[in-house]
Amino acid sequence: MSNRGTLGEYVGQPVEPDRDCGLCPRLVAFRNVQRAAHPDWFNAPVPTFGTSDARLLIAGLAPGLRGANRTGRPFTGDYAGDLLYETMTDFGFARGTYRADPNDGFELVDAAISNSVRCVPPENKPTTEEINTCRRFFAATMVGFPRLSAILALGKIAHDQLLKTLRIPLARHKFAHGAVHALDCLPGVRLYDSYHCSRYNTNTGVLTPEMFRAVFAAVRRDLDNR
């Protein structure tokens, strides 16, 4: 990232939390319950998927209990991943065959995926305090992407997490599916919004595959024209 601006304080800070990160007591307790019940699951903060030379950073919400929390790779193993990875492949942001397994050899291309909250929250709902606490890792991750050109926020929580990371007032950039925001403090970086590709959103018609594809098409056009 050419202008680290408000992110300067995160330069050199840890990008990935410790496997036993203890900063969020409620999530630690939930993690310990899962470790006891499913010792073969990942059950730890889920690291970013992809390499830091990517131009596109996709910001998710948090690991799904039986998805990323089980497998250890973002969006891997649950319905949201099926839609996300199929769409990313179609638009050239991934290659290989996605088999819902971190050892499937599936790769991201010029893209990376990180969650706003790295640990699985009960009922997929992190608290405001947990989102705030985990922001340090999201911010440090952003700092480590020198070519960052586009951020795709999957859902309002990810959108807000990004704005708060950059200390931009939320009222300045309202979340809306399909919206594109130029970020004054990060010249050359655009923020794209999409409804989260959760099973709930697709089952209820809030997000259709076509709506999701339209967002990726816009990101693809943008990056191809730079």
Ligand code: SF4
């Ligand atoms: S959510 Fe983030 S800050 Fe909280 S315990 Fe997990 S890794 Fe640590």
